[in-house]
Amino acid sequence: MRRRWLLIVVGWLATAALATLIGLGAIRLVGESLTGTPGGVRGEDEIARALSADPPPLTPSGAPSASSPSGVPASPSSSSSARRSFATAGGTAVAECTPEGVRLVSWAPAQGFRVRDVDRGPDDDVEVKFEGTGGEYELKLRCLGREPVAVEDD
Numbered sequence: 001m002r003r004r005w006l007l008i009v010v011g012w013l014a015t016a017a018l019a020t021l022i023g024l025g026a027i028r029l030v031g032e033s034l035t036g037t038p039g040g041v042r043g044e045d046e047i048a049r050a051l052s053a054d055p056p057p058l059t060p061s062g063a064p065s066a067s068s069p070s071g072v073p074a075s076p077s078s079s080s081s082a083r084r085s086f087a088t089a090g091g092t093a094v095a096e097c098t099p100e101g102v103r104l105v106s107w108a109p110a111q112g113f114r115v116r117d118v119d120r121g122p123d124d125d126v127e128v129k130f131e132g133t134g135g136e137y138e139l140k141l142r143c144l145g146r147e148p149v150a151v152e153d154d
Contacts, residue, residue, distance in 0.1 A: 084148045090130030090137030091115070095148035102126050102143045113137075125151065 083096040083105065091109040095102055100122035109115050113132030120126055125142040141148050 082146060086139055086141065086148075086150050088130065088137040088139060089134060090132060091128070091139075093128050093139050093141070095126060095141045097143040097146050097148055098122050102141055102148050104128060104141070107139075127153075 083094060085092060085094045089110060090113045093107040094105040096105055101124050103122040104120040104126045107115060107118060107128045109130050112134060113130045116129040116131040118128045125140055127138060127140040130137045138153055140151050140153050142151055
């Protein structure tokens with residue numbers, strides 16, 4: 001009887017060890033997509049270099065900038081001539097100028113906000129509205145030459 005229980009315990013432990021090894025092998029085959037950050041984890045020095053590389057561009061003279069009800073302007077945060085990123089307290093949006101007009105590439109609400117309405121284009125102008133406990137923010141964008149710019153709402 002004692003030998004039978006010993007065989008059951010040893011068999012159970014061997015099965016558990018084998019299942020663990022198979023699981024670890026499967027995770028290793030799949031790679032970082034399950035167990036890590038895509039592209040790896042960046043160090044403080046690498047982040048600091050990336051942030052200091054491209055300062056945010058100035059708004060072109062004569063081009064109005066979008067503003068929120070509190071008067072905080074929407075600021076662009078990318079220096080690409082065809083695609084730019086814009087930010088308000090309610091969220092961010094990326095737009096690009098195409099031959100058909102301006103087009104929203106992506107948009108994301110800030111924490112505590114949601115997207116209430118979006119017109120992604122392509123068109124003469126596009127807009128995205130963010131709504132949350134902090135208020136309502138609207139980004140209206142159009143092309144000035146080949147570059148997206150934020151404009152005041154009509």
